[in-house]
Amino acid sequence: MTHPYHPWRGQRFVLATRKQNWGEDRVMFYDARGRLRSLPASWTDADEIDAFRQIAAGRSFSRPDDLSALASLIAHIKDRHRE
Numbered sequence: 001m002t003h004p005y006h007p008w009r010g011q012r013f014v015l016a017t018r019k020q021n022w023g024e025d026r027v028m029f030y031d032a033r034g035r036l037r038s039l040p041a042s043w044t045d046a047d048e049i050d051a052f053r054q055i056a057a058g059r060s061f062s063r064p065d066d067l068s069a070l071a072s073l074i075a076h077i078k079d080r081h082r083e
Contacts, residue, residue: 003043004061013037018046 002009013029020026020040025041039045052063062070 001039001043002045003039006043015046 001011001013003009013031016028016030016036018025018027021038026038027041027044027046028036028038031037050061
């Protein structure tokens with residue numbers, strides 16, 4: 001698990017399968033309790049390290065695209081509370 005804010009960050013799991021679910025590339029694995037879990041493949045090291053993570057070399061926890069998506073989500077939530 002490589003996602004910087006996930007509670008399982010740093011833990012390793014054995015890949016059970018990988019496929020497209022809910023319109024995205026997902027990995028499936030069994031947790032410590034034996035339950036099948038599914039996460040976006042981008043939250044793992046199942047792929048080669050992308051260019052941003054390689055260049056950032058641990059100095060940045062968030063990608064610009066992720067921060068932009070977060071800012072949009074926050075703006076949407078604020079707009080809903082103003083109504």
